[in-house]
Amino acid sequence: MTTVGSQPRRGLADKRRAILRGALAVFAREGYTRASIDLIAREAGVSTRTIYNHFRDKAALFETVIQESAQRVAEEQIGEMERHLGQVAEGPEALGAALLAFGRAHAQPTAREHFALVRQIQAEVLHIPSEALEAWQETGPRRVQQALTGHVARFMAEGRLREADPHRTARHLVLLAAGEVTSRSFHGALPLPREELDAIVATGVDAFLRAYAP
Amino acid sequence: MTTVGSQPRRGLADKRRAILRGALAVFAREGYTRASIDLIAREAGVSTRTIYNHFRDKAALFETVIQESAQRVAEEQIGEMERHLGQVAEGPEALGAALLAFGRAHAQPTAREHFALVRQIQAEVLHIPSEALEAWQETGPRRVQQALTGHVARFMAEGRLREADPHRTARHLVLLAAGEVTSRSFHGALPLPREELDAIVATGVDAFLRAYAP
DNA sequence: GTCACTTTGCCATGCACGTTGTACTTTACG
DNA sequence: CGTAAAGTACAACGTGCATGGCAAAGTGAC
Numbered sequence: 001m002t003t004v005g006s007q008p009r010r011g012l013a014d015k016r017r018a019i020l021r022g023a024l025a026v027f028a029r030e031g032y033t034r035a036s037i038d039l040i041a042r043e044a045g046v047s048t049r050t051i052y053n054h055f056r057d058k059a060a061l062f063e064t065v066i067q068e069s070a071q072r073v074a075e076e077q078i079g080e081m082e083r084h085l086g087q088v089a090e091g092p093e094a095l096g097a098a099l100l101a102f103g104r105a106h107a108q109p110t111a112r113e114h115f116a117l118v119r120q121i122q123a124e125v126l127h128i129p130s131e132a133l134e135a136w137q138e139t140g141p142r143r144v145q146q147a148l149t150g151h152v153a154r155f156m157a158e159g160r161l162r163e164a165d166p167h168r169t170a171r172h173l174v175l176l177a178a179g180e181v182t183s184r185s186f187h188g189a190l191p192l193p194r195e196e197l198d199a200i201v202a203t204g205v206d207a208f209l210r211a212y213a214p
Numbered sequence: 215m216t217t218v219g220s221q222p223r224r225g226l227a228d229k230r231r232a233i234l235r236g237a238l239a240v241f242a243r244e245g246y247t248r249a250s251i252d253l254i255a256r257e258a259g260v261s262t263r264t265i266y267n268h269f270r271d272k273a274a275l276f277e278t279v280i281q282e283s284a285q286r287v288a289e290e291q292i293g294e295m296e297r298h299l300g301q302v303a304e305g306p307e308a309l310g311a312a313l314l315a316f317g318r319a320h321a322q323p324t325a326r327e328h329f330a331l332v333r334q335i336q337a338e339v340l341h342i343p344s345e346a347l348e349a350w351q352e353t354g355p356r357r358v359q360q361a362l363t364g365h366v367a368r369f370m371a372e373g374r375l376r377e378a379d380p381h382r383t384a385r386h387l388v389l390l391a392a393g394e395v396t397s398r399s400f401h402g403a404l405p406l407p408r409e410e411l412d413a414i415v416a417t418g419v420d421a422f423l424r425a426y427a428p
Numbered sequence: 429g430t431c432a433c434t435t436t437g438c439c440a441t442g443c444a445c446g447t448t449g450t451a452c453t454t455t456a457c458g
Numbered sequence: 459c460g461t462a463a464a465g466t467a468c469a470a471c472g473t474g475c476a477t478g479g480c481a482a483a484g485t486g487a488c
Binding site: 036052057058 | 447448
Binding site for chain 2: 029031033034119120122123124125126127141164165168171172175176179180183186189190200203204207208210211212
Protein backbone atom coordinates (compact mmCIF):
# COMPACT_ATOMS: atom_id res chain seq x y z
CA MET A 1 0.00 0.00 0.00
CA THR A 2 2.79 2.30 0.84
CA THR A 3 4.77 1.22 -2.18
CA VAL A 4 5.23 2.62 -5.63
CA GLY A 5 6.43 -0.07 -7.94
CA SER A 6 8.31 -2.11 -5.34
CA GLN A 7 9.98 0.60 -3.24
CA PRO A 8 8.24 2.54 -0.51
CA ARG A 9 8.17 6.22 -1.24
CA ARG A 10 11.17 7.81 0.33
CA GLY A 11 10.20 11.04 2.02
CA LEU A 12 6.81 9.77 3.06
CA ALA A 13 8.14 6.69 4.72
CA ASP A 14 9.84 9.00 7.18
CA LYS A 15 6.41 9.39 8.72
CA ARG A 16 6.50 5.81 9.82
CA ARG A 17 9.76 6.37 11.63
CA ALA A 18 8.42 9.55 13.23
CA ILE A 19 5.37 7.70 14.44
CA LEU A 20 7.44 4.91 15.90
CA ARG A 21 9.76 7.35 17.62
CA GLY A 22 6.88 9.26 19.15
CA ALA A 23 5.04 6.12 20.11
CA LEU A 24 8.12 4.73 21.82
CA ALA A 25 8.46 7.89 23.87
CA VAL A 26 4.83 7.98 24.89
CA PHE A 27 4.37 4.27 25.56
CA ALA A 28 7.54 4.28 27.64
CA ARG A 29 6.50 7.31 29.65
CA GLU A 30 2.80 6.62 30.05
CA GLY A 31 2.28 2.93 29.61
CA TYR A 32 0.02 1.27 27.09
CA THR A 33 -3.35 2.24 28.51
CA ARG A 34 -2.54 5.80 29.46
CA ALA A 35 -0.87 6.47 26.13
CA SER A 36 -3.42 7.98 23.78
CA ILE A 37 -3.25 8.10 20.03
CA ASP A 38 -3.68 11.87 20.16
CA LEU A 39 -0.67 12.21 22.43
CA ILE A 40 1.43 9.97 20.24
CA ALA A 41 0.40 11.94 17.18
CA ARG A 42 1.38 15.20 18.82
CA GLU A 43 4.69 13.78 19.99
CA ALA A 44 5.43 12.47 16.52
CA GLY A 45 4.25 15.61 14.75
CA VAL A 46 1.73 13.81 12.58
CA SER A 47 -2.03 13.63 12.50
CA THR A 48 -3.85 10.82 14.24
CA ARG A 49 -5.28 9.76 10.92
CA THR A 50 -1.80 9.13 9.57
CA ILE A 51 -1.14 6.75 12.42
CA TYR A 52 -4.18 4.74 11.37
CA ASN A 53 -2.96 4.77 7.82
CA HIS A 54 0.24 3.05 8.91
CA PHE A 55 -1.00 0.76 11.66
CA ARG A 56 -4.18 -1.22 12.07
CA ASP A 57 -4.85 -0.07 15.61
CA LYS A 58 -3.21 0.88 18.87
CA ALA A 59 -2.32 -2.70 19.74
CA ALA A 60 -0.58 -3.26 16.41
CA LEU A 61 1.35 -0.04 16.87
CA PHE A 62 2.44 -1.14 20.31
CA GLU A 63 3.62 -4.51 19.08
CA THR A 64 5.64 -2.89 16.33
CA VAL A 65 7.18 -0.44 18.78
CA ILE A 66 8.32 -3.05 21.26
CA GLN A 67 9.63 -5.27 18.51
CA GLU A 68 11.71 -2.58 16.82
CA SER A 69 12.98 -1.19 20.08
CA ALA A 70 14.06 -4.62 21.22
CA GLN A 71 15.83 -5.17 17.94
CA ARG A 72 17.74 -1.90 18.06
CA VAL A 73 18.78 -2.13 21.69
CA ALA A 74 19.77 -5.77 21.40
CA GLU A 75 22.10 -4.90 18.56
CA GLU A 76 23.62 -2.05 20.53
CA GLN A 77 24.14 -4.20 23.57
CA ILE A 78 25.65 -7.02 21.61
CA GLY A 79 27.99 -4.55 19.95
CA GLU A 80 29.00 -3.08 23.28
CA MET A 81 29.59 -6.56 24.55
CA GLU A 82 31.75 -7.41 21.58
CA ARG A 83 33.76 -4.26 22.13
CA HIS A 84 34.43 -4.97 25.80
CA LEU A 85 34.63 -8.73 25.87
CA GLY A 86 35.62 -9.59 22.32
CA GLN A 87 39.34 -9.37 22.82
CA VAL A 88 40.67 -9.39 26.32
CA ALA A 89 44.39 -9.23 27.07
CA GLU A 90 46.10 -11.98 29.03
CA GLY A 91 45.93 -12.19 32.77
CA PRO A 92 43.14 -12.14 35.31
CA GLU A 93 43.37 -8.39 35.88
CA ALA A 94 42.56 -7.76 32.24
CA LEU A 95 39.51 -9.99 32.50
CA GLY A 96 38.40 -8.15 35.62
CA ALA A 97 38.82 -4.81 33.91
CA ALA A 98 36.90 -5.98 30.86
CA LEU A 99 34.03 -7.26 32.97
CA LEU A 100 33.99 -3.99 34.85
CA ALA A 101 33.76 -1.99 31.67
CA PHE A 102 31.04 -4.30 30.42
CA GLY A 103 29.15 -4.04 33.67
CA ARG A 104 29.28 -0.28 33.71
CA ALA A 105 28.03 -0.08 30.16
CA HIS A 106 25.26 -2.53 30.90
CA ALA A 107 24.14 -0.93 34.14
CA GLN A 108 24.05 2.64 32.88
CA PRO A 109 21.57 2.21 30.14
CA THR A 110 22.02 4.62 27.28
CA ALA A 111 18.57 3.67 26.14
CA ARG A 112 16.57 5.03 29.05
CA GLU A 113 13.39 5.04 27.01
CA HIS A 114 13.76 1.47 26.00
CA PHE A 115 14.04 0.29 29.56
CA ALA A 116 11.06 2.32 30.63
CA LEU A 117 9.26 0.45 27.88
CA VAL A 118 10.53 -2.83 29.28
CA ARG A 119 8.94 -1.98 32.61
CA GLN A 120 5.67 -1.35 30.82
CA ILE A 121 5.94 -4.67 29.03
CA GLN A 122 6.57 -6.48 32.28
CA ALA A 123 3.48 -4.91 33.77
CA GLU A 124 1.39 -5.74 30.71
CA VAL A 125 2.54 -9.34 30.38
CA LEU A 126 -0.94 -10.72 30.86
CA HIS A 127 -2.43 -8.35 28.29
CA ILE A 128 0.06 -8.85 25.49
CA PRO A 129 -0.77 -11.65 23.03
CA SER A 130 1.58 -14.47 23.80
CA GLU A 131 2.99 -14.65 20.26
CA ALA A 132 3.96 -10.99 20.47
CA LEU A 133 5.53 -11.49 23.86
CA GLU A 134 7.38 -14.52 22.62
CA ALA A 135 8.66 -12.66 19.58
CA TRP A 136 9.82 -9.78 21.74
CA GLN A 137 11.72 -12.05 24.10
CA GLU A 138 13.33 -13.77 21.17
CA THR A 139 14.65 -10.71 19.36
CA GLY A 140 15.49 -8.86 22.58
CA PRO A 141 16.48 -10.35 25.91
CA ARG A 142 17.14 -13.89 24.78
CA ARG A 143 19.35 -12.83 21.92
CA VAL A 144 21.45 -10.63 24.19
CA GLN A 145 21.66 -13.42 26.72
CA GLN A 146 22.79 -15.81 24.02
CA ALA A 147 25.56 -13.48 22.95
CA LEU A 148 26.84 -13.09 26.47
CA THR A 149 26.66 -16.83 26.94
CA GLY A 150 28.97 -17.14 23.95
CA HIS A 151 31.60 -14.90 25.50
CA VAL A 152 31.34 -16.71 28.81
CA ALA A 153 31.71 -20.09 27.14
CA ARG A 154 34.81 -18.84 25.36
CA PHE A 155 36.30 -17.62 28.62
CA MET A 156 35.69 -21.06 30.06
CA ALA A 157 37.26 -22.80 27.11
CA GLU A 158 40.30 -20.57 27.48
CA GLY A 159 40.53 -21.44 31.14
CA ARG A 160 39.83 -17.88 32.25
CA LEU A 161 36.70 -18.91 34.08
CA ARG A 162 36.01 -22.21 35.77
CA GLU A 163 33.84 -24.70 33.93
CA ALA A 164 30.14 -24.31 34.63
CA ASP A 165 26.87 -23.98 32.77
CA PRO A 166 27.64 -20.97 30.58
CA HIS A 167 23.98 -19.95 30.40
CA ARG A 168 23.54 -19.63 34.11
CA THR A 169 26.97 -18.14 34.51
CA ALA A 170 26.11 -15.41 32.03
CA ARG A 171 22.91 -14.71 33.91
CA HIS A 172 24.75 -14.49 37.17
CA LEU A 173 27.13 -12.00 35.65
CA VAL A 174 24.32 -9.76 34.50
CA LEU A 175 22.47 -10.08 37.78
CA LEU A 176 25.48 -9.25 39.87
CA ALA A 177 26.65 -6.41 37.68
CA ALA A 178 23.36 -4.75 36.86
CA GLY A 179 20.66 -6.38 38.95
CA GLU A 180 21.03 -4.06 41.89
CA VAL A 181 20.66 -1.08 39.62
CA THR A 182 17.47 -2.52 38.27
CA SER A 183 15.93 -3.07 41.66
CA ARG A 184 17.26 0.03 43.36
CA SER A 185 16.47 2.58 40.71
CA PHE A 186 13.58 0.90 38.95
CA HIS A 187 15.44 0.09 35.76
CA GLY A 188 17.16 3.44 35.86
CA ALA A 189 13.95 5.45 36.08
CA LEU A 190 15.04 7.12 39.29
CA PRO A 191 18.48 8.67 39.46
CA LEU A 192 21.33 6.86 41.15
CA PRO A 193 24.55 8.72 41.92
CA ARG A 194 27.32 7.73 39.55
CA GLU A 195 29.72 6.86 42.35
CA GLU A 196 27.20 4.51 43.91
CA LEU A 197 26.58 2.92 40.56
CA ASP A 198 30.30 2.35 40.10
CA ALA A 199 30.54 0.79 43.53
CA ILE A 200 27.62 -1.50 42.79
CA VAL A 201 29.16 -2.71 39.56
CA ALA A 202 32.58 -3.13 41.14
CA THR A 203 31.36 -5.28 44.02
CA GLY A 204 29.14 -7.21 41.67
CA VAL A 205 31.98 -8.05 39.33
CA ASP A 206 34.17 -8.86 42.31
CA ALA A 207 31.60 -11.32 43.62
CA PHE A 208 31.23 -12.82 40.15
CA LEU A 209 34.95 -13.39 39.81
CA ARG A 210 35.17 -14.94 43.26
CA ALA A 211 32.42 -17.33 42.28
CA TYR A 212 33.65 -18.13 38.79
CA ALA A 213 37.42 -17.65 38.73
CA PRO A 214 39.09 -20.86 37.64
CA MET B 215 -16.19 9.64 60.03
CA THR B 216 -16.27 5.91 60.17
CA THR B 217 -15.93 5.93 63.95
CA VAL B 218 -18.40 5.76 66.77
CA GLY B 219 -16.89 7.07 69.95
CA SER B 220 -13.28 6.13 69.20
CA GLN B 221 -13.71 2.65 67.73
CA PRO B 222 -14.64 1.96 64.15
CA ARG B 223 -17.86 0.02 63.89
CA ARG B 224 -17.11 -3.64 63.74
CA GLY B 225 -19.15 -5.29 61.05
CA LEU B 226 -19.05 -2.29 58.82
CA ALA B 227 -15.30 -2.07 58.87
CA ASP B 228 -15.33 -5.41 57.08
CA LYS B 229 -16.35 -3.45 54.01
CA ARG B 230 -13.04 -1.68 54.04
CA ARG B 231 -11.20 -4.97 54.05
CA ALA B 232 -13.36 -6.31 51.26
CA ILE B 233 -12.67 -3.24 49.18
CA LEU B 234 -8.95 -3.51 49.74
CA ARG B 235 -8.94 -7.19 48.85
CA GLY B 236 -10.84 -6.58 45.64
CA ALA B 237 -8.76 -3.57 44.75
CA LEU B 238 -5.55 -5.49 45.25
CA ALA B 239 -6.76 -8.21 42.92
CA VAL B 240 -7.87 -5.80 40.22
CA PHE B 241 -4.94 -3.41 40.41
CA ALA B 242 -2.54 -6.35 40.29
CA ARG B 243 -4.27 -7.93 37.32
CA GLU B 244 -5.14 -4.84 35.30
CA GLY B 245 -2.78 -2.09 36.38
CA TYR B 246 -3.77 1.27 37.76
CA THR B 247 -5.19 2.85 34.63
CA ARG B 248 -7.09 -0.13 33.33
CA ALA B 249 -8.54 -0.91 36.73
CA SER B 250 -11.95 0.72 36.99
CA ILE B 251 -13.85 1.51 40.14
CA ASP B 252 -16.79 -0.46 38.82
CA LEU B 253 -14.63 -3.53 38.36
CA ILE B 254 -13.14 -3.19 41.83
CA ALA B 255 -16.60 -2.78 43.31
CA ARG B 256 -17.83 -5.90 41.58
CA GLU B 257 -14.75 -7.88 42.66
CA ALA B 258 -15.19 -6.70 46.24
CA GLY B 259 -18.92 -7.25 46.29
CA VAL B 260 -19.75 -3.69 47.27
CA SER B 261 -21.25 -0.73 45.50
CA THR B 262 -19.05 1.86 43.89
CA ARG B 263 -20.55 4.46 46.15
CA THR B 264 -19.24 2.61 49.19
CA ILE B 265 -15.73 2.78 47.82
CA TYR B 266 -16.01 6.55 47.67
CA ASN B 267 -17.29 6.57 51.23
CA HIS B 268 -14.08 4.91 52.37
CA PHE B 269 -11.52 6.47 50.07
CA ARG B 270 -11.19 9.93 48.67
CA ASP B 271 -10.56 8.80 45.12
CA LYS B 272 -8.96 6.12 43.00
CA ALA B 273 -5.44 7.38 43.69
CA ALA B 274 -5.94 7.31 47.45
CA LEU B 275 -7.32 3.78 47.19
CA PHE B 276 -4.30 2.70 45.19
CA GLU B 277 -1.87 4.16 47.69
CA THR B 278 -3.61 2.41 50.54
CA VAL B 279 -3.58 -0.88 48.66
CA ILE B 280 0.13 -0.83 47.87
CA GLN B 281 0.98 0.27 51.38
CA GLU B 282 -1.01 -2.46 53.10
CA SER B 283 0.11 -5.13 50.68
CA ALA B 284 3.74 -4.17 51.20
CA GLN B 285 3.26 -4.29 54.94
CA ARG B 286 1.68 -7.73 54.93
CA VAL B 287 4.12 -9.35 52.54
CA ALA B 288 7.14 -7.81 54.23
CA GLU B 289 6.05 -9.34 57.51
CA GLU B 290 5.53 -12.73 55.90
CA GLN B 291 8.91 -12.62 54.21
CA ILE B 292 10.70 -11.53 57.35
CA GLY B 293 9.00 -14.33 59.24
CA GLU B 294 10.01 -16.88 56.61
CA MET B 295 13.53 -15.54 56.76
CA GLU B 296 13.60 -15.87 60.52
CA ARG B 297 12.38 -19.43 60.25
CA HIS B 298 15.03 -20.47 57.75
CA LEU B 299 17.99 -18.36 58.80
CA GLY B 300 17.29 -17.63 62.45
CA GLN B 301 18.98 -20.69 63.83
CA VAL B 302 21.33 -22.61 61.62
CA ALA B 303 23.18 -25.67 62.82
CA GLU B 304 26.98 -25.81 62.80
CA GLY B 305 28.92 -26.55 59.69
CA PRO B 306 28.94 -25.16 56.17
CA GLU B 307 26.51 -27.76 54.84
CA ALA B 308 23.88 -26.56 57.28
CA LEU B 309 24.36 -23.00 56.10
CA GLY B 310 24.07 -24.10 52.50
CA ALA B 311 20.89 -26.00 53.25
CA ALA B 312 19.42 -23.05 55.10
CA LEU B 313 20.20 -20.66 52.26
CA LEU B 314 18.67 -23.11 49.82
CA ALA B 315 15.48 -23.30 51.81
CA PHE B 316 15.40 -19.54 52.07
CA GLY B 317 16.04 -19.13 48.37
CA ARG B 318 13.28 -21.53 47.42
CA ALA B 319 10.82 -19.75 49.67
CA HIS B 320 11.83 -16.40 48.30
CA ALA B 321 11.78 -17.38 44.64
CA GLN B 322 8.43 -19.13 44.68
CA PRO B 323 6.32 -16.28 45.83
CA THR B 324 3.27 -17.34 47.76
CA ALA B 325 1.91 -13.86 47.22
CA ARG B 326 1.48 -13.95 43.46
CA GLU B 327 -0.92 -11.04 43.54
CA HIS B 328 1.44 -8.89 45.51
CA PHE B 329 4.23 -9.35 43.02
CA ALA B 330 1.97 -8.61 40.12
CA LEU B 331 1.22 -5.40 41.96
CA VAL B 332 4.93 -4.75 42.32
CA ARG B 333 5.27 -4.96 38.56
CA GLN B 334 2.52 -2.41 38.22
CA ILE B 335 4.23 -0.12 40.70
CA GLN B 336 7.48 -0.36 38.83
CA ALA B 337 5.74 0.63 35.63
CA GLU B 338 3.93 3.51 37.33
CA VAL B 339 6.97 4.91 39.13
CA LEU B 340 6.75 8.21 37.34
CA HIS B 341 3.06 8.59 38.09
CA ILE B 342 3.10 7.77 41.78
CA PRO B 343 3.61 10.73 44.12
CA SER B 344 7.12 10.47 45.43
CA GLU B 345 6.08 10.45 49.08
CA ALA B 346 3.83 7.47 48.43
CA LEU B 347 6.60 5.69 46.56
CA GLU B 348 9.05 6.46 49.31
CA ALA B 349 6.66 5.18 51.97
CA TRP B 350 6.08 1.99 50.01
CA GLN B 351 9.77 1.30 49.62
CA GLU B 352 10.28 1.91 53.29
CA THR B 353 7.63 -0.45 54.62
CA GLY B 354 8.22 -3.03 51.93
CA PRO B 355 11.44 -3.77 50.07
CA ARG B 356 13.81 -1.82 52.26
CA ARG B 357 12.54 -3.37 55.44
CA VAL B 358 12.91 -6.87 54.06
CA GLN B 359 16.36 -6.02 52.81
CA GLN B 360 17.31 -4.70 56.25
CA ALA B 361 16.19 -7.90 57.89
CA LEU B 362 18.23 -10.03 55.53
CA THR B 363 21.21 -7.76 56.05
CA GLY B 364 20.91 -8.50 59.77
CA HIS B 365 21.14 -12.25 59.21
CA VAL B 366 24.05 -11.83 56.83
CA ALA B 367 25.91 -9.63 59.29
CA ARG B 368 25.42 -12.23 61.97
CA PHE B 369 26.78 -14.96 59.71
CA MET B 370 29.81 -12.79 59.12
CA ALA B 371 30.32 -12.13 62.82
CA GLU B 372 30.13 -15.85 63.43
CA GLY B 373 32.72 -16.44 60.76
CA ARG B 374 30.31 -18.40 58.56
CA LEU B 375 30.66 -15.91 55.73
CA ARG B 376 33.69 -13.83 54.88
CA GLU B 377 33.71 -10.21 55.96
CA ALA B 378 32.17 -7.84 53.43
CA ASP B 379 29.58 -5.11 53.22
CA PRO B 380 26.55 -6.94 54.61
CA HIS B 381 24.12 -4.78 52.66
CA ARG B 382 25.56 -5.62 49.30
CA THR B 383 26.11 -9.20 50.32
CA ALA B 384 22.45 -9.54 51.21
CA ARG B 385 21.49 -8.06 47.86
CA HIS B 386 23.76 -10.44 46.04
CA LEU B 387 22.15 -13.34 47.84
CA VAL B 388 18.68 -12.27 46.77
CA LEU B 389 19.77 -11.56 43.24
CA LEU B 390 21.49 -14.89 42.80
CA ALA B 391 18.76 -16.90 44.44
CA ALA B 392 15.69 -15.21 43.04
CA GLY B 393 16.80 -12.75 40.39
CA GLU B 394 16.71 -15.20 37.55
CA VAL B 395 13.16 -16.14 38.42
CA THR B 396 12.19 -12.51 38.33
CA SER B 397 13.65 -11.91 34.93
CA ARG B 398 12.74 -15.23 33.38
CA SER B 399 9.16 -15.50 34.47
CA PHE B 400 8.29 -11.84 34.92
CA HIS B 401 8.10 -11.92 38.68
CA GLY B 402 6.37 -15.24 38.58
CA ALA B 403 3.61 -14.11 36.26
CA LEU B 404 4.41 -16.79 33.74
CA PRO B 405 4.81 -20.35 34.92
CA LEU B 406 8.24 -21.84 35.44
CA PRO B 407 8.61 -25.59 35.91
CA ARG B 408 9.35 -26.47 39.52
CA GLU B 409 12.44 -28.48 38.64
CA GLU B 410 13.91 -25.56 36.71
CA LEU B 411 13.16 -23.24 39.59
CA ASP B 412 14.95 -25.58 41.97
CA ALA B 413 17.97 -25.71 39.68
CA ILE B 414 18.06 -21.94 39.43
CA VAL B 415 18.00 -21.51 43.18
CA ALA B 416 20.57 -24.25 43.70
CA THR B 417 23.11 -22.80 41.28
CA GLY B 418 22.43 -19.32 42.63
CA VAL B 419 23.12 -20.34 46.19
CA ASP B 420 26.15 -22.28 45.05
CA ALA B 421 27.55 -19.20 43.33
CA PHE B 422 26.78 -17.11 46.39
CA LEU B 423 28.64 -19.45 48.68
CA ARG B 424 31.62 -19.59 46.37
CA ALA B 425 31.75 -15.81 46.43
CA TYR B 426 31.13 -15.34 50.13
CA ALA B 427 32.36 -18.44 51.93
CA PRO B 428 34.95 -17.46 54.51
C1' DG C 429 -37.40 -0.72 68.73
C1' DT C 430 -35.08 3.59 67.93
C1' DC C 431 -31.54 6.13 66.04
C1' DA C 432 -27.36 7.42 63.87
C1' DC C 433 -24.69 5.96 60.52
C1' DT C 434 -23.69 2.95 56.27
C1' DT C 435 -24.69 0.90 52.26
C1' DT C 436 -26.97 0.59 47.98
C1' DG C 437 -29.11 1.50 43.46
C1' DC C 438 -29.75 4.68 40.16
C1' DC C 439 -29.24 8.60 37.80
C1' DA C 440 -26.46 12.35 35.98
C1' DT C 441 -22.54 14.94 34.36
C1' DG C 442 -18.56 15.73 32.00
C1' DC C 443 -14.61 14.18 29.93
C1' DA C 444 -11.30 11.38 27.31
C1' DC C 445 -10.46 8.05 24.15
C1' DG C 446 -10.33 4.70 19.91
C1' DT C 447 -11.74 4.63 15.58
C1' DT C 448 -13.81 5.97 11.14
C1' DG C 449 -15.47 8.95 7.20
C1' DT C 450 -14.88 12.90 4.33
C1' DA C 451 -13.23 16.51 1.90
C1' DC C 452 -9.13 19.24 1.22
C1' DT C 453 -4.05 19.85 0.80
C1' DT C 454 0.63 18.50 0.18
C1' DT C 455 4.31 15.97 -1.95
C1' DA C 456 7.26 13.20 -4.84
C1' DC C 457 7.93 11.34 -9.15
C1' DG C 458 7.56 11.04 -14.32
C1' DC D 459 3.22 20.53 -14.75
C1' DG D 460 0.06 16.68 -13.73
C1' DT D 461 -1.22 12.95 -11.16
C1' DA D 462 -1.52 9.44 -7.81
C1' DA D 463 -0.39 8.51 -3.31
C1' DA D 464 -0.07 10.13 1.30
C1' DG D 465 -1.03 13.44 4.78
C1' DT D 466 -4.13 16.62 7.39
C1' DA D 467 -8.10 18.89 9.73
C1' DC D 468 -12.30 18.17 11.44
C1' DA D 469 -16.36 16.26 12.79
C1' DA D 470 -18.73 12.41 14.58
C1' DC D 471 -19.99 8.18 17.08
C1' DG D 472 -20.04 5.14 20.69
C1' DT D 473 -18.13 3.82 24.80
C1' DG D 474 -16.18 3.76 29.26
C1' DC D 475 -14.88 6.00 33.22
C1' DA D 476 -14.32 8.96 37.63
C1' DT D 477 -17.06 11.15 40.50
C1' DG D 478 -21.11 13.24 42.84
C1' DG D 479 -26.18 13.58 44.54
C1' DC D 480 -30.23 11.55 46.45
C1' DA D 481 -33.56 8.83 48.45
C1' DA D 482 -34.47 4.30 50.15
C1' DA D 483 -33.09 0.24 52.69
C1' DG D 484 -30.03 -1.99 56.04
C1' DT D 485 -27.62 -2.53 60.45
C1' DG D 486 -25.20 -2.30 64.81
C1' DA D 487 -25.30 -0.03 69.51
C1' DC D 488 -28.15 1.23 73.08
